[in-house]
Every structure is written in structure tokens, then in C-alpha cells.
Amino acid sequence: MRKIIVHKYGGTSVENIKKMKNIAKRVINLYNEGNSIVLVISAMGKTTDHLVEMARAITENPDRRELDMLISTGEQVSVSLMSIIFKSLGYDSISLTGYQAGIVTSSDYNKGKIEDIDISKIEKYLQEKKIVIVAGFQGRTEEGDITTLGRGGSDTTAVALAAKLQSKCEIYTDVDGIYAVDPRKLGKARLLSEISYDEMMELSNLGAKVMEMRSVEMGKTFQVPIHIGNSVTGKIGTIIKDVDQLMEKKVITGLATESNVSMVTITDILYCSGDIYKIFNLLAEGEINIDMISQTAPIDGKINVSFSTTSLDSNRLKSLLKDYSAHKLYVEENMTKISVVGIGMADQSGVASKLFSIFEDIGIYFKQVTTSEISISFIVNNEDSHILIEEISKAFDLSDD
């Protein structure tokens, strides 16, 4: 029985024929070593963006079913070209759309959820020793309409296939793996050889861009270790796996940052008036994405609330809240959210106080703080973020220094 490997490459890795041929060579080596390969690839380079632009040239809000029909052609082009490459090199291969690969999703167009995969066709082709190339990011509804899976969809395709095929899952990206800190923020950021699903999800959620939440969540649900590697070198840097299989549980595994957030504070809200709910309703209707929320206890029947949000137009915010002019509204822009994540935090006390002492030593005050089971997030001024990232990384062993 040959070992099956699901091997996934993103759009940048297949943006031209030359890059595709490099991937083909690597896959052929694995194949010749006796492995069965399921190759999942995305659309070439910026193809998906270009297709979306075509639709938006017609209307700002293209019909979602038809948009999926349109953009799914991107991966169909890349998988068929990839198969033409394998065939031209003398290797038997077959390309499959999400539809043909049996990937059945919910009918949430543009963000379909994989409900089931009928892998009989893939298994048949693997038995025939074909290299199977599956279009990432797409599937079909039970009724036979084409869907796409939304952001990070090709990763989700790869993890779901690996779960069904009970195979290894390797995802190649344009970085070496998962770093404790974004290397653009910290030059000597440490490459993590392993990280738990939960930590990875928390980091993704808090701003780390390498993996989308959904694919990691699926990995956790089906207990599929996800190997993250560099598409150029082919070397695996990080394995995302179950917490029980981690070699060592660190107090803090990684740090995520999000720059240019705004912090909004509304004071003097009448405590018992229900105004607080109305305010958040108005913000939701205005599609203002609220992140960290803190609320103080009522004093003299009034409360204050602070929340962070992506950088926004404070005039728009004021106009949304204009009917609640009783309140005072403060908006602070150019802030950075710094979050530290670690599975060990749940058991170990003293992480917060260790962090607070770092702030004290440097002489920086955070504007807001929130905590979850395995993370702590702070809001600070943009200009204070650099020194804080360095000092926290040093204190919690996140850099290679």
C-alpha cells in the first residue's frame, strides 16, 4: 500500500508555468519514491482577483451563485495546465474540479462549508497510480451548483481531503512555516517546529496571516496534523498538531500584532436605558467590526465602554451615533493591538504580571487589555509597538537571540 500525501500549493506558487513545472518536479520525486500524491492547487497568481473585477465592472454586488461559477474557473485552469505538465513529462495524472472531486458543500455561496467528500473517484485514480490534481477552494452543492469556500479555501480543501483519505497533509506557502512573531515585525523571530491547533487558531484570529482559522479548525476536528512548508525549498517548518502531541507546552508560543486599529471610548451611557445595546446594534448595522470590548462598572447610573476596531472614519462613526448625542465619544487612532498566545497560559498564573512588569520597565502604558483562556491582548500606540514586541519576545523566548 502506497502512502498517500495531500500536497497543497497556493496561488503565488503556481503563478506561471515555470513555477508550476518546479512543483511538478518535486511531486514526481515523491511519486517515484513510492508515494500516492493528491495535489491541491489554487488559481494562478491574481486570477481570482481579475475575475472578481470583471464581475464588479458589471455591478457592485454580483449575484453570489454566479460569482462562484465565475471564479471557480481560476482553479480549473491551473489544475488542467498542471496535469498537462505532468502528462508532457510522461507521468499519468488527472485534474479534477471540486465538483468532480466529490466535494459537497453547503449552499453558502462565496463561503461554502464542506459537508462531505465522496472520495471514491480520487481513490480509483490513485489505485490506477495517477497523480490526482484537485482544484482547491471549490465544491458543489447537493443540487449541483458550484460553490467556493472563501478565504483560505484551498487549505481547507487540502485538510478535508487528508482527513477523508487518512493521509499526510502538507501545505506549502511563501514562508518557512509558522513564526512565533511575524518576521516583518521581529527580524529574529523564532520558527516554531510545532504548535497546537488551538494556539494556531488563536493566533490566526488575532492577526497572524499564514493560516486561516477554518482549515486549522478542520485539522483539529479530524485530528489531521498540518505540515507547513516553504514552497520554494520544499522544506517543512512547522507541524500544527494536537496539544497532547506537542513535545513541550510553552507558556507563550506566539505573538500576533495588528497595526492601525482605532480605539473608541463612549462615556456617560445611562446604565439602565438599554442604550448600550442600541449603540452596538447601530454599529453592527453600520458594519463596524468591533473587536476588544471593555466596560466599566456603573457609577452614578452611568457606564463607560471602550472597544477597538479596524481603522475607521471617525466622522462616519459619529454620524452613526448622532441620535445618542447624550454620550461623549472619543476616538483614538493609530493604535496597535499586541496579543500573546500560549496553551500553557491556562495552567500558569503570573503571565499577566510578568507582561505588566515589562510595560512598567519600558515605561509604556497600555490603553486597554482583554484576556481569553490562552491569550492576552493589549492596545498601545503604534509607535510603542516595536520596543514592546522586542521585549516580550526576549522575555518569553520568541526570538532566536
Place this chain on the structure above:
Amino acid sequence: MRKIIVHKYGGTSVENIKKMKNIAKRVINLYNEGNSIVLVISAMGKTTDHLVEMARAITENPDRRELDMLISTGEQVSVSLMSIIFKSLGYDSISLTGYQAGIVTSSDYNKGKIEDIDISKIEKYLQEKKIVIVAGFQGRTEEGDITTLGRGGSDTTAVALAAKLQSKCEIYTDVDGIYAVDPRKLGKARLLSEISYDEMMELSNLGAKVMEMRSVEMGKTFQVPIHIGNSVTGKIGTIIKDVDQLMEKKVITGLATESNVSMVTITDILYCSGDIYKIFNLLAEGEINIDMISQTAPIDGKINVSFSTTSLDSNRLKSLLKDYSAHKLYVEENMTKISVVGIGMADQSGVASKLFSIFEDIGIYFKQVTTSEISISFIVNNEDSHILIEEISKAFDLSDD
């Protein structure tokens, strides 16, 4: 019960969003008049050519299954954009790939033959009063692989759908309809209001470019009258129909020409040696397409044979036949084939002699002549073709003069 119309537009008619919007408006008018519309469209402009070029950049002979997978994305893009247009104008529509439309073909990739259409999905959508947009030129095998139908494939899709839906079939092109003579060859060529399937097939076969044989043949098999119109004006010029439904049976309906053919004559072939078969075998292996063939009766145990072919490299021909150097080989280039076609020819004698007298009057000699049930073809020098086309058209009422 609303009347169903299958409405087909080619690649030039959908080459940009503006042109697509014009088609949408015309379809909406028909829809608002109470018709059910099935719109069949091709890929936008030169899309298919560009996709083929991508594949050929990898290898001269891309795998045929994968090539179909690749080029079928062209129509998928055009149908989804078209549906986005209808939706943006407030009309309910749905786009379908050939696969989704239930078009099952043989597994002859790049030239699949439609074997059956499961129209249940289309019928359901029509009942829901949706405008149904079907990708022309494509289908799927029983196993679920994507196929394309080859040249003129979108016309075939339209005719096949009309046959199954028992509906009207309208095919829009960049000309007004079928002309008795190619208007580029004869300025005042007459537009034919009707033509029989057989005449149309014979004309297509003999070089007329408007319709491919296969779609006309399908129209004949399923008795679907094919309405040919101008995609810009929307006006129907010609109806291709059964001979029994023609208003009048003309002796000669149309004239087709093919320029720059070569005429090859091989003399002194030993009659009983089997050489004649060997020669044609060699030509077939050399992929030399032979058209009109004439052979003289044996004299002194030797025969002469002439055939016409598309313009060719006479050196290549000589090298193919070099082992048969006993023969003499003559190649005349820059010839034109003129063919006249008419269903009435079968019943009426004297057509050939009337044609011969035209040649005699102008003082031109043809190099070769062949006949079929409803056509006569001549080979003449390129420079003689113009006056002949004029005189034949005048004599048989093919021009509007």
C-alpha cells in the same frame, strides 16, 4: 404555456460586457413578450484561442482530456458574467455549464458527440421563469469528465437543446444569414430566405463558412428548423429547413468557392500493381488532405489520376512519393474550386451543360470537374474565378442584380 426559444450567440457577439448587455436587452424583450428563453453562448472573443496557447506553451500536443478541462472555462466565464448582467437588471437567470445542463457526449475529447441531454434541470428553471444561460461547445462524458464539441460546437449545443426542448432555434452570427454566394466574392450576392438542410451541408462541406456540417446534420436528424440571423440587428435572414418545407426548389441554391487549392496529377501509374492504393496511403500518412479525385481509364496498362488538395508544399509531396519515381508528378498551384449546389439538380438534367456553356462563352477551361447528387465542382485558375462566379450567379439567379 410559454413558448421556448433557444437563442445562440457566438464569441464575437459576447466579446465584451457592452455587447453582452445588448444581447441581454434583446433577450429581456423576448422574455417580456412571454417567451421562455434558453440562451446558448460561446466563450468571449478569442478566449478559447488564448487558453489553447497557454497549453501549447507547455507542449505541442497537450493531453486532450486536460485541454477540454482547460478550454471549457471560457464559456463558464461568459455564461456566469451574462447571468450577473441579467440579475443586475432585475431579471432572474441562471447559468449552467454543459455538465450542469445535462449534455452527455461521447468521450472523444476535443470533438465530443452529443449522445443525450437530460433537460430536466433546464425545464425546472424555465418553469421557475428563469432565463437559462447554457455554456455552448461543451458537455460531459458519462463518467463525468468535461468534453468540448469541436468546431461549430456552440451551434450544435443550440440545435440539440432545441431538438430536446421541441423549441424554436435561433442562431445569431456576424452576417445577415446564408448568402447564395459569399458576399466577399460577389458584392450583390442574394440572401437566401430558406435553404434545405442538405444544400446547407453540401455548401458547408464545399467551403461556405457560416454553419458547420454537424449542427445542420443534427437539425436535419431532429427536424429542427434553424433560424440564422444577424447578432447586431437581431433580424433573421435565413431558415434552414426540410426540403419538403421549402417554398420553392431551386435548381441551384448557392455557390461555394475555395481559393488557393493545388491540383496534383500523377501519370503513368501501373494499373494492376496496387500502386494507386499505396500512393493514397502514403498521402494519408503524410496528412495530405485529398479532395476531388478523378481517374482516367487505363490505357496501355497505365492510368492517370488527378486530385485537388489544400495549398501544399510540393516538395513535401514529392518526397512523400519519392519511392514511386516511376510516375510523373505534376503540381499546379493557385487554383480555385468553384462548386454549385442545388437540391433541384437531382431531378433536372441540363444543369451541367448550362454550366459548360458559360465556360465556353467566357472562353475559360476548367482543369477538373466532379459531381455529386446535388453539386458540381470545378477547378479553375485563381484569376479566372471572379468572372465565373459573376456569370454563374447571373445565369442561376444567385445575385440581386
